[in-house]
Each structure stands twice: as C-alpha cells, then as structure tokens.
Amino acid sequence: MEASKVIHAIYTDDDVLMSAVKTVKAEKYHIEDVFTPFPVHGLDKAMGLAPTRLAITAFLYGAVGLAVATVMMNYIMIQDWPQDIGGKPSFSFLENMPAFVPIMFELTVFFSAHLMVITFYMRSKIWPFKKAENPDPRTTDDHFLMEIAVHNNEESLTNLLKDTGAVEINIVNKDEDAH
Amino acid sequence: MEYKISNRLRTGAIILMVLGVLGVGYGFMDAYSVNEDNITEYLAKEDHHGDEHATESHGEEHNVSAAHSEEGHADEAHGAEAEAEGHKMTHEEHVLHQLHNRPYAALYVAAFFFFMISLGVLAFYAIQYAAQAGWSPVLFRVMEGITSYVLPGGALVLLIAFFADSHIFIWMDENVVAHDAIIQNKSGWLDKTWFMIRGLIFLGGWSAYRHFSRKFSVAQDLADVNDNSNFKKNFRISAAFLVFYIYTESIMSWDWIMSVDPHWFSTLFGWYVFASMFVSGITVIALITIFLKSKGLLPFVNDSHIHDLAKFMFGISIFWTYLWFSQFMLIWYANIPEEVTYFVTRIEGYNLPFFGMVALNFLFPLLLLMNSDYKRIPWFVVMTGVVILFGHYLDIFNMIMPATVGDRWFIGIPEIGSILFFGGLFMLIVFTSLGKYPLLAKGNPFMKESEHFHY
Numbered sequence: 298m299e300a301s302k303v304i305h306a307i308y309t310d311d312d313v314l315m316s317a318v319k320t321v322k323a324e325k326y327h328i329e330d331v332f333t334p335f336p337v338h339g340l341d342k343a344m345g346l347a348p349t350r351l352a353i354t355a356f357l358y359g360a361v362g363l364a365v366a367t368v369m370m371n372y373i374m375i376q377d378w379p380q381d382i383g384g385k386p387s388f389s390f391l392e393n394m395p396a397f398v399p400i401m402f403e404l405t406v407f408f409s410a411h412l413m414v415i416t417f418y419m420r421s422k423i424w425p426f427k428k429a430e431n432p433d434p435r436t437t438d439d440h441f442l443m444e445i446a447v448h449n450n451e452e453s454l455t456n457l458l459k460d461t462g463a464v465e466i467n468i469v470n471k472d473e474d475a476h
Numbered sequence: 477m478e479y480k481i482s483n484r485l486r487t488g489a490i491i492l493m494v495l496g497v498l499g500v501g502y503g504f505m506d507a508y509s510v511n512e513d514n515i516t517e518y519l520a521k522e523d524h525h526g527d528e529h530a531t532e533s534h535g536e537e538h539n540v541s542a543a544h545s546e547e548g549h550a551d552e553a554h555g556a557e558a559e560a561e562g563h564k565m566t567h568e569e570h571v572l573h574q575l576h577n578r579p580y581a582a583l584y585v586a587a588f589f590f591f592m593i594s595l596g597v598l599a600f601y602a603i604q605y606a607a608q609a610g611w612s613p614v615l616f617r618v619m620e621g622i623t624s625y626v627l628p629g630g631a632l633v634l635l636i637a638f639f640a641d642s643h644i645f646i647w648m649d650e651n652v653v654a655h656d657a658i659i660q661n662k663s664g665w666l667d668k669t670w671f672m673i674r675g676l677i678f679l680g681g682w683s684a685y686r687h688f689s690r691k692f693s694v695a696q697d698l699a700d701v702n703d704n705s706n707f708k709k710n711f712r713i714s715a716a717f718l719v720f721y722i723y724t725e726s727i728m729s730w731d732w733i734m735s736v737d738p739h740w741f742s743t744l745f746g747w748y749v750f751a752s753m754f755v756s757g758i759t760v761i762a763l764i765t766i767f768l769k770s771k772g773l774l775p776f777v778n779d780s781h782i783h784d785l786a787k788f789m790f791g792i793s794i795f796w797t798y799l800w801f802s803q804f805m806l807i808w809y810a811n812i813p814e815e816v817t818y819f820v821t822r823i824e825g826y827n828l829p830f831f832g833m834v835a836l837n838f839l840f841p842l843l844l845l846m847n848s849d850y851k852r853i854p855w856f857v858v859m860t861g862v863v864i865l866f867g868h869y870l871d872i873f874n875m876i877m878p879a880t881v882g883d884r885w886f887i888g889i890p891e892i893g894s895i896l897f898f899g900g901l902f903m904l905i906v907f908t909s910l911g912k913y914p915l916l917a918k919g920n921p922f923m924k925e926s927e928h929f930h931y
Binding site: 384 | 801808848
C-alpha cells in the first residue's frame with residue numbers, strides 16, 4: 298500500500314486554530330481533519346464541512362417510534378387483551394388514545410435518540426473497543442492538531458503553517474493500513 | 477438607532493381602536509336588544525331557523541345537574557346559577573344572561589390576551605437579566621417597548637373585571653353565593669374587594685419592576701464605561717421580581733381566569749397560563765424585531781438572534797402542550813364529576829376551538845419550526861408567529877367563554893371589535909414607547925457579546 302505524506306500542525310489555543318483553519322482554507326489547501334480536545338464552535342463551517350443530515354434521520358426515527366407505539370398499544374390494549382382501567386374499556390383506540398400519549402411520546406424519543414446514536418457510530422465508523430485513530434494523544438488533553446495532505450509542497454505549507462501560529466509542525470508518513 | 481412611531485402606524489392604530497369601539501358598542505347594543513320582554517320571541521325565532529342548539533343545550537344542562545344532584549350542585553357556573561335559584565330560573569332567563577354576558581366576556585378575553593403578552597415579555601426580560609444572558613441585550617429595547625403595556629393593559633383588565641362584575645365572575649353575584657355551599661366555603665378568597673386589592677398589588681409589583689428596570693437600563697446607557705452599577709441593580713431587582721412574579725402570576729391566573737368556573741380547580745393552572753403568556757410574549761418580541769429590522773432600524777440584530785427567538789417559540793409551544801395535556805389527561809382519566817365537567821363542556825360545546833387550538837399551538841409550531849434553517853427565515857417566523865398568537869387567543873377564549881356564554885359563543889363583531897380595540901391600543905402604546913430611547917441599549921456590559929452572537 299502506498300504511504301501518503303501528511304503534515305501535522307499542532308496548536309495550543311482554539312482561537313488561533315480557528316484563524317489558522319481560515320487562513321489555510323483561504324490558501325486553497327485541503328484540510329484532511331482537525332483533532333480537538335473539545336468541540337470548537339464554528340469549526341465545521343470554517344473547514345467547509347457539509348452540514349450534518351443526522352437531524353433528518355432523527356425525525357424519521359421518531360416517526361417510526363410513534364408508529365411502533367401506536368400499533369403496539371392498539372394490539373396490547375385494544376385487540377389482544379382489553380382491560381378496564383378507570384372505567385375506560387371502550388374497545389376503541391381513539392377513545393382511549395389520551396392514555397397512550399405518554400407511551401407514544403416516550404417511544405418516539407426512545408427510537409429517535411437510540412437510533413440516532415447508532416447511526417452516528419456507523420457513520421463515523423466507530424464502535425466499542427475500536428482502537429482510536431487519533432494521531433497524537435495530546436489532542437485529548439490540551440493540544441489541537443490540523444492534518445493536511447502533502448503533495449510536493451512541504452516547504453510552502455510549512456511556512457504558511459508557521460505563520461498561522463502552529464507550535465509544532467511534523468511531517469509524517471501515514472500508512473493507510475496501519476490501523 | 478432612533479425610532480419614531482410613524483404617523484401611518486399611529487393613524488392605523490387609532491383607526492383600529494375606533495373600529496373596535498364601534499364593534500364593542502354594537503355588541504352591547506345587540507346583546508341588550510334582547511330583554512325580558514322579547515326573549516320568548518327571540519327563542520321562537522331561533523327555533524324557526526331550525527336551530528335546535530338552544531333546546532339541546534338545555535337538555536345537557538339538566539343532565540349535568542342530574543349527575544351532581546347528590547352533592548346538590550352543578551359545576552358549570554351557570555349550572556350553579558340555575559341551582560342557586562332553586563331551579564326557579566327559567567330557560568329564558570338563562571339564555572338572557574348568556575346573551576348579556578357575551579360582550580363583557582369578549583372584551584375581557586381580548587384585554588387579557590394583549591395584557592398577558594406584555595407580562596410574558598416582562599418575565600422573559602427579567603430572566604435575561606437574572607441569567608446575565610449574553611445573546612439577548614440587542615433585543616432589550618424591543619422588550620422594554622412591549623412591557624410598557626403592562627400597566628395600562630393590566631389596569632384595563634381590572635377595570636373590566638370591576639364593571640363586568642357577575643357578568644364574568646358568577647361568584648360576585650350575592651344571590652348565587654347565598655345558595656351555593658361551595659362558593660360560600662371559598663368566600664374568604666372570592667370576595668370582590670379582596671379580589672381588586674390583590675389585583676392592584678400584583679399590578680403594582682409588576683409595574684414597579686418594569687419602571688425601575690427601564691430606568692436603570694436607560695441610565696446604564698449614559699453611565700461611564702467602567703460603571704456597571706445600574707446593570708447590577710437591574711440584575712438584583714430582576715432576580716427579586718422573578719420570585720414575586722411566579723407567585724403573583726399563579727394567583728392572578730386563579731383570580732382572573734380560573735375563578736370564572738368557581739367550582740372547578742386545577743393545581744397546574746398557573747403554569748399553564750404562564751406557558752401561554754410566555755410563548756405569546758416571545759412571539760411578539762420576534763414579530764416586532766423582524767418588523768423593525770425590515771425597516772433597517774436594527775442593523776445589530778443578526779439572523780442568529782431571530783433563530784434563538786424562534787427556538788424559544790418552538791420550545792415553549794411544546795412546553796405549553798405538555799401542560800395542556802397534563803391537565804387534560806389526569807382529569808380525563810380520573811373522571812371525577814366536579815373536575816371533568818370543565819372538559820365535557822369544552823369538548824361538547826367548543827369542539828372546534830378546543831381541539832383547533834391544540835393544532836394551532838402545537839402541530840403548526842412543531843412542524844413549521846422544527847427545521848433549523850426555517851428558524852432564520854423571517855417570513856417563516858412571522859407566519860408561525862401569527863398562527864401561535866391566534867392559537868393563544870383561542871386558548872384564553874376557551875378559558876373564559878364556556879363559563880360566561882355557555883354554548884352561545886361565536887367569534888363575531890363583539891369579539892373581533894375587542895381584538896381590534898386592544899390590538900390598536902397595544903400597538904399605539906408599544907410603538908410610542910419604542911420611540912422614546914435609542915433601540916440599542918449600548919451601555920449594557922454584554923452588548924459586545926450580543927452583537928457578535930452567532931450560532
């Protein structure tokens with residue numbers, strides 16, 4: 298497998314990182330990824346990432362949860378085993394519906410939340426016990442790392458990154474199947 | 477940015493008020509054109525039109541009364557009235573009372589609706605100060621403009637309550653109380669003098685906060701850059717006001733609204749009314765902000781501020797629905813006669829406004845404002861805002877009307893006239909107040925953060 302060269306620029310402040318990202322983008326370099334110890338507000342927009350579509354899936358999952366709850370309560374309480382609770386054994390879903398609203402609400406939220414998390418895991422290709430792809434453990438503490446692919450332009454890129462306030466610049470051979 | 481109420485807006489507001497007065501006047505004349513002498517003809521004419529509503533309702537009334545005969549009372553206010561007269565009150569008298577109550581109730585609903593908008597904004601404003609919010613100070617002058625209506629609006633509500641007397645509050649009628657054991661037990665609280673005193677205390681407290689917070693806010697503009705003493709004073713009085721507000725708002729909702737059904741009670745009613753006023757208030761902040769911004773007067777307000785207001789409209793609409801449903805479900809499930817009549821009258825006599833309001837106040841904001849991008853599109857926010865305001869007008873309508881006019885409700889000339897009158901007055905007072913000081917509260921220490929706020 299061909300090894301690709303990347304540059305790792307390390308920063309120690311999120312504001313410096315933000316302006317660096319903007320400068321690098323303005324110079325038309327492609328930022329592979331940025332690793333930060335905490336979410337940096339507005340970083341996704343500065344990097345030019347496409348907006349997330351997770352919200353759309355959340356809505357769809359919620360709709361599925363609502364449907365499941367409706368069908369489930371109809372089967373349990375109306376079709377299969379109607380029970381007289383508070384004098385309301387009316388054998389009609391619509392008339393008993395208010396009693397089912399909390400369940401319908403909860404299952405909507407339950408489906409939406411859990412399936413959204415699972416979708417997020419799958420989309421980000423992470424799962425329990427997976428070895429972290431983090432290039433530098435310091436990015437889990439107090440450092441920020443910007444990764445840029447190198448295409449025979451090491452020098453100009455290094456100079457540019459130095460100007461943006463990077464405290465450390467490393468050129469690494471990234472072996473694609475190392476992880 | 478300076479703003480002065482334009483002549484067109486002022487004339488428009490005054491025209492609305494004049495039209496409103498005409499509508500209200502017509503409503504009173506129309507209602508009192510039916511009296512003891514011609515009520516029989518009136519009902520006969522109604523029957524000729526093939527409208528069997530009146531007879532139907534009469535039957536229902538008797539069913540309700542029969543259901544409670546064990547306890548010797550009916551729960552609906554007018555059931556109580558009928559009972560109080562020892563069933564001597566005829567159908568004609570009963571209908572006559574409902575007809576005469578209608579213009580008073582229509583006036584009261586509109587008066588309370590516009591008043592609660594400004595009171596909701598006052599609470600929102602106090603929360604911004606108490607939380608030392610960094611996003612909202614660019615909107616403070618808009619909020620201060622809206623809260624200028626608290627004092628006149630509240631005074632009008634109290635005045636209408638004073639003059640409408642037993643036309644709205646059945647417990648103010650001594651004859652009714654004399655025959656009603658339940659109201660007698662509550663008479664220590666439900667007493668007209670004590671009611672007015674309480675109202676004045678609430679209104680006095682709210683307006684005092686509004687007066688001083690506005691004063692300190694303006695003083696902060698003129699103060700030295702390093703002098704935040706006015707801001708600190710505002711922080712302190714806002715925190716104190718919020719404590720005062722949550723008690724008085726709750727008691728106000730029992731007094732001014734819940735007591736129209738003097739037999740019925742709900743322990744979360746204060747919260748429920750609060751949710752209504754809060755969401756209506758935030759909606760009006762958004763509408764007026766968008767209006768002023770479209771005139772180019774709020775260049776410092778960006779679409780993130782609109783986005784946040786729309787998030788509040790969305791969130792509080794759902795909070796309102798949560799309380800609406802919590803109140804409904806427990807009473808529906810327990811099915812205790814004296815509680816459930818409240819919803820029985822509304823579902824039977826007010827089906828369309830009662831469930832229509834849930835669609836307007838819940839489904840519309842939920843679906844229209846769910847998407848993040850839509851919360852930044854002004855015309856989308858305006859459209860949803862209009863739906864929300866109409867829905868919450870209906871909410872107040874559903875609270876007051878069943879106890880006063882029974883099933884003889886309609887949104888006709890008296891109701892629309894009242895809305896026009898109070899809407900015009902609201903616009904006149906709010907926009908005049910907006911023109912008094914610059915639209916940017918530049919002295920606020922969080923102003924820079926607010927101007928740079930972005931989501």
